[in-house]
Amino acid sequence: MPTLTIKIQTLGGVYKRYASSLEKLGIVRLGDFLYHVPFRYEDYALISKISQVQPGEVVTIRGKVLEIKNEYTRRYFVIQKAKIKDQSGVIDVVWFNQPYIVKSINQGDKVSLSGKIEKKGSRLQISNPDFELGEDEFIHTGRLVPIYPETRGVSSKWIRRQVFRLLKENQKEIEEYLPSDILNRNGLQNLFDAIYKIHFPLSLEEAEVAKKRLSFDELFLMQLSSLKRRGEWEKNLIGFVFDIKKYNGQIHEFIKRLPFELTSAQKKAISEIFTDFSMEKPMNRLLEGDVGSGKTVVAAAAMYLAYLNGFQSVLMAPTEILAQQHFKTISSLLESFGLRVELRTSSSKKNWKLETPKGYPNWKFDILIGTHAVIHKGVNFEKLGLVVIDEQQRFGVEQRSILRKKGDNPHVLTMTATPIPRTIALTMYGDLDLSILDEMPKGRRIIKTWLVPSAKRNGAYEWIKKQIKEKGSQVFIICPFIEESESIVTVKAATKEFENLKKNVFKNYKLALLHGKLKSKEKERVLSEFKNKKFDILVATPVVEVGIDIPNADIILIEASERFGLSQLHQLRGRVGRSERQAYCLLFTETGSPQTNTRLKAMEKTNFGAELAELDLKIRGPGEIYGTAQSGRNLLKIASFSDLNLIKQTKKEAEAIGSKLTKYPKLKQKIEEITVKEISPD
Ligand code: ADP
Numbered sequence: 102m103p104t105l106t107i108k109i110q111t112l113g114g115v116y117k118r119y120a121s122s123l124e125k126l127g128i129v130r131l132g133d134f135l136y137h138v139p140f141r142y143e144d145y146a147l148i149s150k151i152s153q154v155q156p157g158e159v160v161t162i163r164g165k166v167l168e169i170k171n172e173y174t175r176r177y178f179v180i181q182k183a184k185i186k187d188q189s190g191v192i193d194v195v196w197f198n199q200p201y202i203v204k205s206i207n208q209g210d211k212v213s214l215s216g217k218i219e220k221k222g223s224r225l226q227i228s229n230p231d232f233e234l235g236e237d238e239f240i241h242t243g244r245l246v247p248i249y250p251e252t253r254g255v256s257s258k259w260i261r262r263q264v265f266r267l268l269k270e271n272q273k274e275i276e277e278y279l280p281s282d283i284l285n286r287n288g289l290q291n292l293f294d295a296i297y298k299i300h301f302p303l304s305l306e307e308a309e310v311a312k313k314r315l316s317f318d319e320l321f322l323m324q325l326s327s328l329k330r331r332g333e334w335e336k337n338l339i340g341f342v343f344d345i346k347k348y349n350g351q352i353h354e355f356i357k358r359l360p361f362e363l364t365s366a367q368k369k370a371i372s373e374i375f376t377d378f379s380m381e382k383p384m385n386r387l388l389e390g391d392v393g394s395g396k397t398v399v400a401a402a403a404m405y406l407a408y409l410n411g412f413q414s415v416l417m418a419p420t421e422i423l424a425q426q427h428f429k430t431i432s433s434l435l436e437s438f439g440l441r442v443e444l445r446t447s448s449s450k451k452n453w454k455l456e457t458p459k460g461y462p463n464w465k466f467d468i469l470i471g472t473h474a475v476i477h478k479g480v481n482f483e484k485l486g487l488v489v490i491d492e493q494q495r496f497g498v499e500q501r502s503i504l505r506k507k508g509d510n511p512h513v514l515t516m517t518a519t520p521i522p523r524t525i526a527l528t529m530y531g532d533l534d535l536s537i538l539d540e541m542p543k544g545r546r547i548i549k550t551w552l553v554p555s556a557k558r559n560g561a562y563e564w565i566k567k568q569i570k571e572k573g574s575q576v577f578i579i580c581p582f583i584e585e586s587e588s589i590v591t592v593k594a595a596t597k598e599f600e601n602l603k604k605n606v607f608k609n610y611k612l613a614l615l616h617g618k619l620k621s622k623e624k625e626r627v628l629s630e631f632k633n634k635k636f637d638i639l640v641a642t643p644v645v646e647v648g649i650d651i652p653n654a655d656i657i658l659i660e661a662s663e664r665f666g667l668s669q670l671h672q673l674r675g676r677v678g679r680s681e682r683q684a685y686c687l688l689f690t691e692t693g694s695p696q697t698n699t700r701l702k703a704m705e706k707t708n709f710g711a712e713l714a715e716l717d718l719k720i721r722g723p724g725e726i727y728g729t730a731q732s733g734r735n736l737l738k739i740a741s742f743s744d745l746n747l748i749k750q751t752k753k754e755a756e757a758i759g760s761k762l763t764k765y766p767k768l769k770q771k772i773e774e775i776t777v778k779e780i781s782p783d
């Protein structure tokens with residue numbers, strides 16, 4: 102097997118230990134190291150004779166170790182002291198609290214050191230320098246040194262070593278796959294050089310040229326593979342065409358009986374979906390709309406039409422809470438029209454007599470709503486006509502495709518609240534048609550948002566109490582975001598905060614706690630009691646982020662808000678302001694850093710998800726907005742969605758290749774590799 106495709110998990114020793122940390126960085130196979138590109142370079146290129154160094158200079162010196170030792174200064178504090186000599190002189194070196202250094206550097210070793218020269222009394226010293234041993238190959242000192250995104254236990258230095266070794270030992274495997282006319286036309290350098298130079302450039306200009314080539318590839322391949330997916334999708338023919346005219350009356354009745362008037366954006370989305378339904382190829386549409394823009398009712402209208410045409414629908418949601426909520430909403434919207442709606446989650450499984458012969462289930466439904474449990478092999482449909490996937494980025498390609506195969510080329514509607522600017526959506530999801538809900542239901546007010554520094558914490562609590570007493574407000578308190586998934590650590594912290602609030606802050610109020618480790622029955626109970634105003638305050642972990650709809654809640658307080666991206670905060674904030682009452686969002690922060698404040702201040706100023714997403718894109722990079730690659734769609738690691746020119750340029754090239762892909766075997770293989778990776782993200 103080629104080395105670069107080996108999964109790190111399957112290697113022994115340190116790799117095995119680091120595998121899960123590396124995965125967080127998107128490094129699963131050895132080859133992924135090559136595409137883990139530096140976000141900046143340390144400039145250690147100035148190599149100096151010891152006798153010529155100046156205080157304040159960042160330099161590299163090379164010489165022989167005269168002595169090195171640990172020196173114990175205070176209790177628990179060790180400094181490492183060394184003297185290094187070259188032909189021109191001797192200099193002191195000092196490190197702080199890194200006793201292992203004394204084990205890795207020995208007297209007599211040839212060493213290269215990079216760092217800042219300081220004046221200590223009358224002498225010069227270099228403190229906390231980066232270093233490496235040897236005298237011929239330097240990657241950590243004496244040059245532009247790549248600095249990478251790191252994660253616990255995985256340092257830039259370690260990553261750098263892996264990258265260098267792979268480049269040296271596996272050069273043959275890094276084969277050019279772009280046709281030469283594309284390379285020439287776009288002035289791109291060859292693949293190996295680009296990869297080598299993005300990690301180990303001799304100048305920043307070199308790094309820039311390399312980055313351009315790799316950004317080109319990333320956007321080009323993304324668009325080419327979505328064109329390929331679109332081509333494949335368009336080969337699917339369905340045996341049915343929904344009749345729309347015939348059921349016009351019923352659909353109008355449904356819309357008339359809604360408790361509100363549809364926004365024109367909702368009407369447009371519904372009509373786009375209905376147009377798809379009247380085609381002979383299955384719909385593949387992305388419905389994008391900010392939190393609270395009312396996607397659910399659009400999906401309900403689509404499912405109703407499927408029902409009228411004699412077809413079942415399924416709706417898959419990413420969490421149990423959401424599935425339950427959709428179940429309630431959709432039941433209340435559609436049961437009065439005679440539809441049977443069922444719920445299927447992993448906890449409802451036991452009550453389900455679903456292991457019945459295929460095709461003859463002894464349960465009947467028109468709409469099935471659930472979590473990923475709906476893709477279980479025991480779940481069968483008689484006539485599945487429409488698949489709806491909520492918060493699609495949380496599901497893998499494979500899960501979606503299993504669900505789809507439960508029908509005969511059913512229509513697919515995916516929904517997302519992630520505000521992706523149109524150009525980006527067209528790049529990432531070029532195979533999907535797009536409907537955007539760019540308009541909020543009437544009467545919604547702007548959610549008043551305030552940044553609350555720690556000095557004002559108590560004042561904020563008092564204000565909340567007053568709102569509860571005087572206006573009957575209901576409040577979400579969101580505990581800090583600790584780890585990516587709902588871990589035991591997060592749950593413990595939330596429990597502690599809950600106890601603290603109950604005992605010390607909101608003594609005479611009714612509080613409840615919600616977190617991901619609760620049994621789903623319990624979650625459901627807590628939520629429905631909160632909805633029925635049995636509690637004033639719901640303390641929750643960030644699980645409430647997606648979709649929960651409690652129109653009465655009008656205040657949300659978010660702890661440690663600096664840990665969230667703006668888009669995430671916006672999603673959280675969207676839990677309130679779902680009625681005509683004025684809603685408030687209080688962002689608590691502990692760090693007073695000016696950058697953090699500027700970033701969070703944006704929340705005070707704007708209520709538009711798309712605007713905040715653009716800001717996030719500028720400040721924190723796309724990874725933070727669109728989550729990590731778990732979604733199955735490869736996200737950008739190198740290119741930027743804000744590079745509209747490159748997006749256009751690559752789009753043109755991808756379209757030019759179009760169906761002629763077979764003419765370029767290496768490129769074709771590359772695209773297939775990407776597709777395989779998407780289907781098995783592990
Ligand atoms: P999201 O797009 O975030 O999934 P939902 O579908 O949960 O939004 O809708 C949010 C809330 O807005 C729900 O309480 C829903 O009943 C209500 N809603 C949806 N459409 C409208 C509308 N056109 N006018 C008023 N309220 C609406």
Ligand code: MG
Pocket residue numbers: 396397491648
């Ligand atoms: Mg929703």
